[in-house]
Amino acid sequence: MARLPDFEAWAIFAKVAELGSFSAAADELRLSKATISKAVSRLEQRLAAPLFHRSSRKLSLTESGQLAQERASLLLAEGEAIEEAISERGAVPRGLVRLAAPMSFGLAHLGPILPLFHQAYPEVVIDLHLSDERIDLIEQGFDIALRIGQLEDSALKARRLFPVRLPVVAAPSLLERLGRPEHPRDLVRFPVFSYTHVRNPGRWHCRHPVEGDVVVEVKGPVRANNGDVLIDALIAGMGIARAPDFLVWRELEDGRLVEVLHDWSTGQDAALHLVTPPTALRPARVKALIDFLAAAFLKPPWAVSP
Known part of the structure; x- marks a missing residue:
């Protein structure tokens, strides 16, 4: 044997x-x-x-x-x-859950709801890792990840939560000074901020339902691997940027930033996804957090804000 x-x-x-x-x-x-x-x-x-x-x-x-x-x-x-x-103790979620999430989204929208989870499950400890770097869940021992963007094919399980737009935004003061871009090619005369956790950050692939696809090379005074750091410079009128709506919705709502090139898509359709390893069996503590996050992010947080 x-x-x-x-x-x-x-x-x-x-x-x-x-x-x-x-x-x-x-x-x-x-x-x-x-x-x-x-x-x-x-x-x-x-x-x-x-x-x-x-x-x-x-x-x-x-x-x-x-x-x-x-x-x-x-x-x-x-x-x-x-x-x-x-076991009987599995009915009461307890123990450690390792969660990975994008930095800006985690700070703005995940952090505020964690106290609600702790109130419901006081015996669960969350080890939260915030980073825009792609995390290997299995190799690095994570139970759950929140990811934004197009997902690559893999053995991981993924649940699509809500869509994420990438509007092109600028301050009214910049548009008064330089004019309003009407076509992606107009961006060559604007200082453009670039987010570097994408392939070819200085090359934008733009799509229009009638005019088709256009590729433009953009340049600007700032390139960063985090979007939050660009917000103050955008509001000050230093440049124009492609920013996720979860990052700039308040500024768009109160007019500190405005959207331009409305009819153009400047990136692939994106979404917030809840990603887990392929195992079918999950400890109660992991399942509790999965269910909580899925319910909390069924809609964009700002869509239900007062």
Whole structure:
């Protein structure tokens, strides 16, 4: 009879790979460091291949360890989900949930609703990571991510929440000084701010329902990997920019910024998505946060604001 996989050792390996430390894994799993080390050694002896590069200062995955990490993490998550789904304590969500979200959206719209979640689920702890960098949920051990834009094909599960527009905006003072662009080609005479977490930030692909597609090269005094930092400069009339509506809706509403090139689309249709690893079983704490976020962002937050 074939030997069963060493499931416990694989789960321990997944936790060491996630935390990057034998000691940290021992603390979180409430096991001795010796037990952690022996479990990983058992796997390495069984595979006849090292899973970690070890030094006095750093622990890193070998090529074999990198190949094993994703499936081992799934194995650990499935085991946790099975136990929590069946056990009585699974009915009361508790424990840690790791959530990733875009920086600007997280600050403006996720932060204000987190107290409501905590009131409903006081025993759930959220480890929130805000960044516009693309997060690898499985490799980096995240349970949930909020993502904006077009999603690439992957094994991840995704739920589309609400659409996100990318209006081209400027301050009235700038338009009074330089005129109003009527066509994307007019942008060559405007200082244009660029958001750099996109491919070719200085090249805009514009589309019109009648005139078709136009590609324009834009230049300006500021390029940034975060949209919030550009708002004050936009209001001051320093430039024009393509900005997501979740970032500039208040300024458009009160007139500090105005939209131009209404009939032109300057980017692919985007949306807010709730993305999770492919596992079907989820701990109660993860499912609670998924359901909460899906309900909270069923519509754009500003669409229901007083």
